[in-house]
Amino acid sequence: MKEVMSTKTIAVIGSGYVGVSTAAIAAHAGYKVHLIDVNPDRINVLKTGKSFFYEEGIDPLLAQAIEDGTLIPSLSYEPGVSEADIIFSCVGTPDNPDGSSNLEYVFAAAETAAPLLKENAIFVQKSTVPVGTGKKVREVLPETVSYVSNPEFLREAKSVYDTLHFDRIVAGSDDGQAIEKVFDVYRAIDEHRDHIAEVSGVSIVAPSHGKYITTNLESAELIKVTSNAFLALKISFANSIAKLADASGADIEQVMDAVGDDERIGRAFFNAGRGYGGGCFPKDVAGLISSSNTFGVEQPILSAAQDINESMAGYVVEKAHAAAGDLAGKKIALLGLAFKAGTSDARKSPGAKIANMLDKLGAHVSAYDPKANEEAKDELRASVNVVDTMIEVIDGAEIIFVATAWPEFVDYDYTQTSAKVLVDAMNCLEPSTYANLSMKYIGVGRRSI
Ligand SMILES: NC(=O)c1ccc[n+]([C@@H]2O[C@H](COP(=O)([O-])OP(=O)(O)OC[C@H]3O[C@@H](n4cnc5c(N)ncnc54)[C@H](O)[C@@H]3O)[C@@H](O)[C@H]2O)c1
Numbered sequence: 435m436k437e438v439m440s441t442k443t444i445a446v447i448g449s450g451y452v453g454v455s456t457a458a459i460a461a462h463a464g465y466k467v468h469l470i471d472v473n474p475d476r477i478n479v480l481k482t483g484k485s486f487f488y489e490e491g492i493d494p495l496l497a498q499a500i501e502d503g504t505l506i507p508s509l510s511y512e513p514g515v516s517e518a519d520i521i522f523s524c525v526g527t528p529d530n531p532d533g534s535s536n537l538e539y540v541f542a543a544a545e546t547a548a549p550l551l552k553e554n555a556i557f558v559q560k561s562t563v564p565v566g567t568g569k570k571v572r573e574v575l576p577e578t579v580s581y582v583s584n585p586e587f588l589r590e591a592k593s594v595y596d597t598l599h600f601d602r603i604v605a606g607s608d609d610g611q612a613i614e615k616v617f618d619v620y621r622a623i624d625e626h627r628d629h630i631a632e633v634s635g636v637s638i639v640a641p642s643h644g645k646y647i648t649t650n651l652e653s654a655e656l657i658k659v660t661s662n663a664f665l666a667l668k669i670s671f672a673n674s675i676a677k678l679a680d681a682s683g684a685d686i687e688q689v690m691d692a693v694g695d696d697e698r699i700g701r702a703f704f705n706a707g708r709g710y711g712g713g714c715f716p717k718d719v720a721g722l723i724s725s726s727n728t729f730g731v732e733q734p735i736l737s738a739a740q741d742i743n744e745s746m747a748g749y750v751v752e753k754a755h756a757a758a759g760d761l762a763g764k765k766i767a768l769l770g771l772a773f774k775a776g777t778s779d780a781r782k783s784p785g786a787k788i789a790n791m792l793d794k795l796g797a798h799v800s801a802y803d804p805k806a807n808e809e810a811k812d813e814l815r816a817s818v819n820v821v822d823t824m825i826e827v828i829d830g831a832e833i834i835f836v837a838t839a840w841p842e843f844v845d846y847d848y849t850q851t852s853a854k855v856l857v858d859a860m861n862c863l864e865p866s867t868y869a870n871l872s873m874k875y876i877g878v879g880r881r882s883i
Contacts, residue, residue, distance in 0.1 A: 442464070442465060442466060442519070443465065443466045443467075443468070443517045443518045443519055444457075444460055444465045444466070444467045444468070444518055444519070444520050444521070444522065444619070445467075445468045445470060445511075445514040445515045445517070445518035445520075445521045445522070445547075446460075446467060446468070446469045446470065446521075446522045446524055447470050447471075447511075447515070447521060447522070447523045447524060447525060447543045447547065448470075448471060448523065448524035448525035448526065448539070448543065448561070449469050449470070449471035449473070449476050449477065449480060449507065449524075450471075450476075450524065450525075450526055451487060451489070451590055451593070451713070451779065452524040452560060452561075452586050452588070453469060453471070453522070453524035453525075453560075454469070454480070454485050454487075454489075454492060454496070455489065455492060455588060455593035455594070455597065456522055456524060456560065456586070457469040457505055458485075458492055458495040458496045458499060458505065459495065459594065459597050459623055459630055460619060460622075460623065461495070461499035461502075461504040461505035462495060462498070462499060462504070462626055462629060462630045462633060463619070463622040463623040463625070463626040463630070464622055464626065465504065465619070465622070466503075466504055466506070467499070467504060467505050467506070468506050468508055468513075468514025468515070468517070468518065469505060469506065469507045469508065469514075470507075470508050470509070470510070470511055470514055470515070471507075471509065472509065474509055477507045477508065477509050480496065480500075480507035481500070481507050483496050483497035483500045483501065484496065484497070487777070487778045487779060487809070488777060488778035488805040488806075489590065489591065489593055489594075489776075489777060489778075490591065490592075490594065490595075490634075490635075490636060490776065491593075491594035491595075491634030491635055491636040492593065492594065492634070494633055494634055494635055495594070495630070495633055495634050498633050511546050511547060511550055512550060515547045515550040515551060516550040516551070516552060517552075518552075518555060519552075519554075519555060519556065519615075520555070520556045520558060520615065520616065520619065521547060521551070521555060521556070521557050521558060522558045522560050522584075523540065523543045523544065523547075523557065523558065523559050523560060523561055524560045524561055524586070525539035525540055525542075525543045525561055526539050526561070526713075527539065527540060527561050527562055527563055527717070527721075528713075528717060529716070529717035529720045529721060532724065533720035533721065533723060533724045534564075534720075534721065534724040534725070535562075535563065535564050535567075535717070535721040535724070535725070537563065537564075537567060539561075540559070540561055540563060540567065540571060541570075541571065541574065544557065544571045544574045544575060545574050547575075548574055548575050548576060551575065551576060551579050553578045553579075554578060554579070554580070555579050555580075556579070556580045556581075556582055556612045556615055556616060557571075557575055557579055557580070557581050557582070558581075558582045558583075558584045558616055559571065559581070559582070559583045559584065559585075560584055560585065560586045561586075562585060562586070562658050562659060562662070562714070562718060562721075563583075563655055564655070564659070564721055564722075564724070564725035564728075565652050565655040565656040565659070565725060566652065566655070566725070566728075566729075567655060568581060568583050568606075568651045568652070568654075568655060569651065569652075580607065580609040580611075580612035581607060581609075581612075581651070582605050582606065582607040582609070582612050582613055582616050583604075583605070583606040583607065583651050583654035583655050584603070584604065584605045584606075584616055584654070585604055585654060585655070585657065585658030586658075587600070587601070587602070587604075587658070587661065590712070590713075590774070590776070590777040590779055591774060591775065591776025591777040592776065594630065594631075594634045594636040595636050595638070597623060597630075598623075598624075598627045598630060598631060598636070598638050598642060599638065599639070599642040599644070600620070600642055600644035601644050601645070602644050602645045602646070602647050603617060603620045603644060603645070603646050603647065604647045604649060604654050604657050604658070605617065605646075605647070605648060605649070605654060606648070606649040606650050606651045606652070606653055606654025606655065606657075607650075607651055607654075608650070608651065610648070613648050617646050620646070624641070624642065627641070627642075658718075659718050659721060659722045659725075660722070662714055662715055662718040662719070663718060663719050663722050663736055663739075665703050665715065666710055666715040666716075666718070666719050666736075666739055666743070667735065667736070667739045668702070668703035668704055669703055669704075669705060669709065669710050669715075669739075669743070670709075670710075670738070670739035670740075670742040670743050671704070671739075672686065672690055672703075672704040672705055672706045672879075673706050673707070673709060673742050673743070673746055673878070673879075674742050675689065675690075675706070675879070676706035676878050676879025677749070677879065678879075679706075679879035679880070680753075680878070680879050683881065684879075685879070685880050685881055686706045686861070686877075686878065686879030686880060687706075687861060687879075687880060689879075690704040690705075690706070705860075705861065706861055706878045706879045707746070707750075707859055707860045707861050707878050708746050708747055708750050708784040708785075708787075708788060708837055708859040708860065708878070709742075709743040709744075709745075709746030709747065709784055710743055710773075710784070711773035711774075711781070711782040711783050711784040711787070712773035712774065712779060712781055712782055712783075713773075713779060713781040713782070716740075716743070716782045717782075719736050719739060719740055720740065722736060723736050723737060723740070746784070746878075747784055747787040747788045747791060748791065749878070750788060750835070750857055750859045750876075750878060751788060751791050751792060751795070753857065753876050753878075754833055754835070754855060754857050754876065757855050757857075757874050757876055758832070758833055758854065758855045758874075761792060761795045761796070761797045761833075762795055762796030762797060763796060763797070763798070764797045764798065764832050764833055765797075765798045765800075765830055765831050765832050765833075766792050766797045766798065766799045766800070766831060766832065766833045766834075766835065767800055767801075767802070767827045767828050767831035767833070767834045767835065767853070768785060768788060768789040768792070768799055768800070768801040768802070768818075768827075768835045768837060769785075769801075769802060769803075769824075769827065769834065769835065769836050769837060769838065769840075769843045770785040770803055770835075770836060770837035770838025770839075770840060770843060770860075771783050771785045771786055771789075771801055771802075771803035771806040771807065771809075771810035771813075771814075771820075771837075771838065772785070772803050772805055772806035772809075772810075772838050772840075773785075773838075774838060774839070775838055775839045775840045775841070776840075777805065777806070778805040778806045778808070778809050779806065779809065780803070780806040780809040780810035780812075780813055781809075781813075782813075783806070783810055783813050784837060784859075785801070785803070785810070785835075785837030785838055786801075786810050786813035786814050786818075787813075788835055788837055788859065789801050789814060789815075789818045790813075790814060790815045790818065792835075793815045793817050793818050794815070797833075798819075799817075799818045799819065800818075800819045800820075800821050800826070800827045800831070801814065801818055801819070801820050801821070801827065802820070802821050802822070802823065802824060802826070802827035803838065803840075804840055804842060806838075807820050807822070824842060824843075824846065828851050828853075830852065831851065831852075831853050832852075832853055832854055832855070833853060833854070833855045833856075833857065834848060834851065834853045834855070834856050834857065835857045835859055836856070836857065836858050836859060836860055836862065836863065837859045837860065838860065839860045839862040843862070844862050844863065848863075848867075848868075848873065849867065849868070849871060849873065851873075853873060854872065854873060854874065855873070855874045855876065856868065856873055856874065856875050856876065857876045858875065858876065858877045858878075858880075859878065861877045861878055861879070861880060863875070863877075865877060865880055865881070
């Protein structure tokens, strides 16, 4: 293996899902890591050795690194940025109301860091940005500093696992040496993977054989958004075919299992249901459409994916209406506010969207999530009742919606409840369990039972 560790001090700007995961892992790979954010709430929690979000393995890594002094959370760019050889910028890039990417935080981070950067430092963009952004960020940085686009591919809920089993690390720049130094950080993480797995408690399998891919700046930027857009496209394609399955009597799971068996196609992400949400897919699809337009390129295929996704929450609510009649006044349990299982992230939560629709229709909605109740509160209408346990949410419900595939929802025996309709908005339950019962099972693109 290549000799690593020419760099010992790292600064990570932005302590969100990506920044915290990056910093917590690098702090166990031989680096001293300064983790910087402008949000005092986040930094104060991090200083106690905890994260503000739920993510398997992250809290033990944080606690140990803070105790060892290898991770230093800070509200200030100094001394972290001026000491660091490599600076990873991981600030948020939310979407603007018109779908374009809000790059305010990306430029603010670069501008604040610029006067502090030491000569020959490497400024690494890990945030997801529209193609062409790096060239402009480069202009606010001193000429003596190298700029590398190194987009992040980790999945929330699996960030430690993904970092230790990466498919590819992409780095784009006109400075090949800087790219190698960035790759060295990942090589060091790879060398420490057994230790990181042990501290985090995340099980790992055989060493990852991921690729290190060098590209130009623009390609690296475009690879990231293209990957996310394609995954979103697969979900919307499955949902579009699921509607036909519903109308024709086919079963989307059988269809997609067989379609996905073709190795040219693959089964992953062909999951019909309430559509995608979260802090990445919706904004990355919107951002790619918008940035394409600035280059005079249309992306009708992505606009269609967006439209289908937008329709899915209403589609499952409509299916419940068709099965149960008028939803006004009905007692409804909504299970799942996290945008997916394994995280507390409720940004653009499909579960919250469904709860709000039901609430608007006059239903009495109670909602529950094992980890995301708190984070979902901003996404929910005030009249949606958020409860603390599965028992409370199910109690007396006439209709149950499963909107996130948490294991406790998947494994639950709904036949023991008094509900008359079970809406499986994730297609994560076994329909045959409900055959011959008075309870009606409704999936997405699956025959109702
Ligand atoms: N969340 C994911 O799973 C994921 C995966 C891959 C890529 N990404 C991308 O990574 C980036 C970060 O995503 P996230 O989910 O971690 O975002 P986030 O919103 O959770 O965190 C961003 C953090 O940046 C901080 N920040 C904003 N401006 C700052 C500044 N000037 N200086 C210091 N800190 C500042 C914010 O306070 C916030 O804590 C985004 O571009 C996102 O698209 C996210």
